[in-house]
Amino acid sequence: MTETHPSEMLRALTAGESDTIKIIGLQHAPFDDHLIHIDLSDIDLALMPQPRLIDRGHGLMYDRLRDITWLQDTNYARSSGFDKDGQMTWDRAMSWALRLNYRGIKGWRLPTARNPDGSGPCIGDYCHESELGHMVHDLFGHASPGLQLLNFTPFSIFWTSTEASAADAFGFKLSLSRQGALPKNPWDLGTGSDEMVLSDEIRAWPVHEGDVGSRLHRVIGLPRRWKAKWLG
Template identity: 30%
Template sequence: MKSARVRPVWQAALCTAVFSMTWSNFAGAALVGRDLGGSAAFDAYYDTELDITWLADANYAKTSGAVPDGYMTHAEALAWTAGLSVHGVGGWRLPSVAPVNGVAYQPEFSLDGSTDFGFALTGEGWGTASELGHLFYVTLGNTGYLDAPSTCADPCALQHTAPFANFQSHAYWSGSPVPDAYSPSVWILETWSGRQSPIGPDALIHAWAVHDGDVAAIPEPESAALLLVGLAALAGRSLHRKRSAK
């Protein structure tokens, strides 16, 4: 019986890279699949426009068993993301909301994303100021509730969720508090309607973990160990060849 063949580290990395690019090219989107667990399934998606990585499961707190119903207060959501480890990758956080004008939050209600409170336009969102808003309106191409066709079935706003699993038609926390004058409250995105708004931190809603940069560039402990072993083997082979040549 033949023994199982173990692929060199560089071959495994190459296969992972090719598999990741296949999704990106096929989808024609700014999301590149990342297989963190080596199971030939995407655990996360790298957002090339925002330079962050989204968990593939938009309700991972529930499906992982960490939070039975997936609903958390803001403090609980912060604690969950801070302590999260996915196949050895830590450093997760909640999505951020920065002022759309780049200076200060504008709490006035608008229908076109010109202020921080209200709805935005499909394909525009709040630019890159709102990570959740950009994903919802730009990357996935969803439409705010007020602009949705009157003939569409509820939820009219959240029509496009692929390639993510368990995308909730409710609301998601950001990690960004509203300024002191409006505290205590935190920015959220209502995914059932597309509205970005402030809400009290004790509300019970969903949390979605994101990671700065591309997690594919962060070696898992096991991968790092294998890489070191491979490098040591190469160094040993080179030294053996030099000695044999003398």
């Protein structure tokens, strides 16, 4: 395998291409039902195609293929006030994800760059077997109807939990499904300046094992007169 200097990989990950894939959000793949009409009375609805990414409410999305839960907010570090813009070094992102308490749910982590069987990580374009690659290739377009990502921009690089070396870790560029190693502190490349301008934002998007969103219940607001009657 040809070695690539971290600074070169960073430039490759953040380079803009004319054929960049623009991902606006998540939309359920529609059915072409204008050509035929089906009588559903004789069909077991349990056998009908189900969304691969399920909206669990409360800002949680469940990947039923990998049995993992994602935050709907792709920049929750900023939304929660933890970081002013959500761009963090790898060490800070790892620490934040591990300590995250979202609606009482703990045990979060950064997504892995490795394949489901533990092999890899894939390096280069269209790395679709990692957890972030799986999100782009297998879940985008197959989500619950109306489900949208929050604070999402396709021009982002998301940290993974997978280290490449003592100084580098793997990141994933959504717009090209490009995965590779970059310095754990991308803003300090040993040039004496921390003002390197990046064309992509470097963020952290936590994930959790299992369907943790199913533990939460939707809160239904009752009319005031009902509350008064029930509470006496």
